[in-house]
Amino acid sequence: xxxxxxxxxxxxxxxxxxxxxxxxxxxxxxxxxxxxxxxxxxxxxxxxxxxxxxxxxxxxxxxxxxxxxxxxxxxxxxxxxxxxxxxxxxxxxxxxxxxxxxxxxxxxxxxxxxxxxxxxxxxxxxxxxxxxxxxxxxxxxxxxxxxxxxxxxxxxxxxxxxxxxxxxxxxxxxxxxxxxxxxxxxxxxxxxxxxxxxxxxxxxxxxxxxxxxxxxxxxxxxxxxxxxxxxxxxxxxxxxxxxxxxxxxxxxxxxxxxxxxxxxxxxxxxxxxxxxxxxxxxxxxxxxxxxxxxxxxxxxxxxxxxxxxxxxxxxxxxxxxxxxxxxxxxxxxxxxxxxxxxxxxxxxxxxxxxxxxxxxxxxxxxxxxxxxxxxxxxxxxxxxxxxxxxxxxxxxxxxxxxxxxxxxxxxxxxxxxxxxxxxxxxxxxxxxxxxxxxxxxxxxxxxxxxxxxxxxxxxxxxxxxxxxxxxxxxxxx
Amino acid sequence: xxxxxxxxxxxxxxxxxxxxxxxxxxxxxxxxxxxxxxxxxxxxxxxxxxxxxxxxxxxxxxxxxxxxxxxxxxxxxxxxxxx
Amino acid sequence: xxxxxxxxxxxxxxxxxxxxxxxxxxxxxxxxxxxxxxxxxxxxxxxxxxxxxxxxxxxxxxxxxxxxxxxxxxxxxxxxxxxxxxxxxxxxxxxxx
Numbered sequence: 338x339x340x341x342x343x344x345x346x347x348x349x350x351x352x353x354x355x356x357x358x359x360x361x362x363x364x365x366x367x368x369x370x371x372x373x374x375x376x377x378x379x380x381x382x383x384x385x386x387x388x389x390x391x392x393x394x395x396x397x398x399x400x401x402x403x404x405x406x407x408x409x410x411x412x413x414x415x416x417x418x419x420x421x422x423x424x425x426x427x428x429x430x431x432x433x434x435x436x437x438x439x440x441x442x443x444x445x446x447x448x449x450x451x452x453x454x455x456x457x458x459x460x461x462x463x464x465x466x467x468x469x470x471x472x473x474x475x476x477x478x479x480x481x482x483x484x485x486x487x488x489x490x491x492x493x494x495x496x497x498x499x500x501x502x503x504x505x506x507x508x509x510x511x512x513x514x515x516x517x518x519x520x521x522x523x524x525x526x527x528x529x530x531x532x533x534x535x536x537x538x539x540x541x542x543x544x545x546x547x548x549x550x551x552x553x554x555x556x557x558x559x560x561x562x563x564x565x566x567x568x569x570x571x572x573x574x575x576x577x578x579x580x581x582x583x584x585x586x587x588x589x590x591x592x593x594x595x596x597x598x599x600x601x602x603x604x605x606x607x608x609x610x611x612x613x614x615x616x617x618x619x620x621x622x623x624x625x626x627x628x629x630x631x632x633x634x635x636x637x638x639x640x641x642x643x644x645x646x647x648x649x650x651x652x653x654x655x656x657x658x659x660x661x662x663x664x665x666x667x668x669x670x671x672x673x674x675x676x677x678x679x680x681x682x683x684x685x686x687x688x689x690x691x692x693x694x695x696x697x698x699x700x701x702x703x704x705x706x707x708x709x710x711x712x713x714x715x716x717x718x719x720x721x722x723x724x725x726x727x728x729x730x731x732x733x734x735x736x737x738x739x740x741x742x743x744x745x746x747x748x749x750x751x752x753x754x755x756x757x758x759x760x761x762x763x764x765x766x767x768x769x770x771x772x773x774x775x776x777x778x779x780x781x782x783x784x785x786x787x788x789x790x791x792x793x794x795x796x797x798x799x800x801x802x803x804x805x806x807x808x809x810x811x812x813x814x
Numbered sequence: 815x816x817x818x819x820x821x822x823x824x825x826x827x828x829x830x831x832x833x834x835x836x837x838x839x840x841x842x843x844x845x846x847x848x849x850x851x852x853x854x855x856x857x858x859x860x861x862x863x864x865x866x867x868x869x870x871x872x873x874x875x876x877x878x879x880x881x882x883x884x885x886x887x888x889x890x891x892x893x894x895x896x897x
Numbered sequence: 898x899x900x901x902x903x904x905x906x907x908x909x910x911x912x913x914x915x916x917x918x919x920x921x922x923x924x925x926x927x928x929x930x931x932x933x934x935x936x937x938x939x940x941x942x943x944x945x946x947x948x949x950x951x952x953x954x955x956x957x958x959x960x961x962x963x964x965x966x967x968x969x970x971x972x973x974x975x976x977x978x979x980x981x982x983x984x985x986x987x988x989x990x991x992x993x994x
Contacts, residue, residue, distance in 0.1 A: 344888075356908060360908075360912075377916070382913070385913060394863055394864035394868075396864040398835075399840065399864070399865075402841075403837070403868050407868065407875075409875065462835025476835060583875075618867065635916050635917055637920075638920030641923055642922070642923050724909075728902075729863070731901055732902075734863045734885065734888060734890075738861055740833070796841075807842070807845050807846070810817075810818070811849065
């Protein structure tokens with residue numbers, strides 16, 4: 338018993354130490370220059386996300402698997418609940434002009450890249466955010482996925498010409514016609530971005546002609562973006578999940594217990610039961626939705642306060658223009674977003690090895706490569722790791738788990754697929770699905786469909802694989 | 815290799831999936847339970863907290879009993895009786 | 898919930914609360930207004946609507962950004978614009994004489 342008590346004590350100390358050091362770092366930043374408070378905001382929202390993801394046991398990677406194979410809707414419900422709350426806040430912010438949301442160009446690429454990402458997150462055992470928070474739990478496999486896949490893999494992907502055989506002449510012509518500086522238009526991904534993606538339409542329901550004319554003022558955000566794009570689809574999905582996976586079992590149990598015919602009100606009880614079956618996940622879903630909304634509010638407030646639209650402008654004012662792209666910008670989403678900042682970190686490392694990472698659109702023109710300690714979005718990622726670490730420590734769930742055997746392969750391969758799958762659609766399960774769906778951009782659902790399909794394929798593969806391994810183990814007895 | 819599934823006694827099994835992340839632990843747990851006879855017990859040892867939540871709910875829905883669940887040294891031990 | 902968890906949750910809520918209030922006070926802090934040259938011209942300025950992934954609704958790729966920005970010749974010096982005085986290829990002085 339003594340041993341257990343000691344670990345508990347040590348865990349507590351570590352939790353407070355980690356939090357304390359982050360507070361100290363925040364104060365140091367503030368002391369250096371008041372502008373850094375912008376970056377500090379990212380740290381602490383990241384920290385909060387990390388705590389909530391860990392506590393709620395969020396696992397996008399297993400959302401569809403749990404549902405299809407085990408009939409457990411826990412994650413699907415958690416995500417949909419978060420979506421509902423986030424979209425309501427998002428609509429409130431949009432109607433008061435406090436939103437940082439932008440819809441994304443969409444097309445078939447959104448679906449394909451969702452699929453690649455979906456396979457990747459199942460292999461790696463966690464989505465982009467999931468891998469970060471699992472690093473906080475001490476998980477080595479997730480570290481491999483995040484570091485080699487999301488950081489290094491992604492940075493290389495946007496900088497190489499290896500995929501030029503996939504690029505049609507049409508894209509090349511269109512990219513050149515944009516008049517970008519030739520030394521920034523070098524990689525396959527550059528041609529794809531400038532020659533294809535930028536030509537695709539964007540859609541945000543509140544901004545469509547029909548809706549903005551029919552609904553004046555704030556109503557267009559609440560009805561167009563939130564109700565039509567997020568609330569109704571989420572409700573329909575919840576009902577479908579209930580009908581397919583839960584209803585039969587629940588009704589059977591309930592009819593037996595009540596000894597009467599089942600009516601309409603029992604259906605509602607069933608749905609409610611499904612939603613509250615995993616309280617941790619559902620409650621965290623609600624809070625994550627609200628916090629993600631507040632994050633937007635805070636970032637927008639900071640931008641107004643300092644009179645900027647991008648942290649790159651503040652970096653330039655502080656004399657760090659070399660951190661920014663030629664537009665003077667750095668990656669600064671203004672909300673919860675993963676993957677691009679990991680790519681920047683990877684690029685920063687590769688630059689140390691003499692690789693020119695600024696001769697492309699992604700880093701050279703758009704996102705820049707800030708020093709990691711001046712990279713606001715990267716600090717959000719670190720925040721997630723540390724937040725999850727503190728929470729795991731407090732629950733005595735922290736343990737260093739070195740990756741071994743097949744897990745090394747899955748981690749690397751999955752991370753790489755995630756890194757690649759997050760680029761063509763300009764985001765991951767958070768940036769391309771969660772945020773967009775809540776913001777009134779239907780292309781988020783397209784990415785989501787791709788992700789579920791990809792996850793399904795990944796799970797099919799693992800089912801086959803684990804069946805094989807189980808059979809081997811069973812030979813022994 | 816990493817994952818272990820053993821018969822430790824009459825109707826008693828042990829599944830060790832430490833180090834594994836989502837979705838492996840729940841896949842292996844589900845598969846183990848499928849291989850066992852009704853009334854058999856398996857002790858699952860894992861260290862991925864998010865899988866525990868899923869396994870618990872899965873057992874609840876299918877009708878397996880989670881007899882015991884404890885955390886020790888960052889590892890989670892779950893005793894599940896097939897129902 | 899255990900006590901240490903409550904303490905840390907309260908700390909985090911406190912910090913987020915502070916950031917929330919701080920971010921909505923829109924009078925510029927003293928340090929921010931003094932000293933720093935206004936970011937006029939040059940390629941240090943971001944186009945109006947910016948980030949990667951956002952639709953090029955205003956400014957954005959391929960269009961010349963409203964002010965400054967890359968693509969448009971910066972008012973003073975900066976990327977892609979020929980230096981106003983001196984430098985390589987300038988008509989007066991230097992090479993050939």
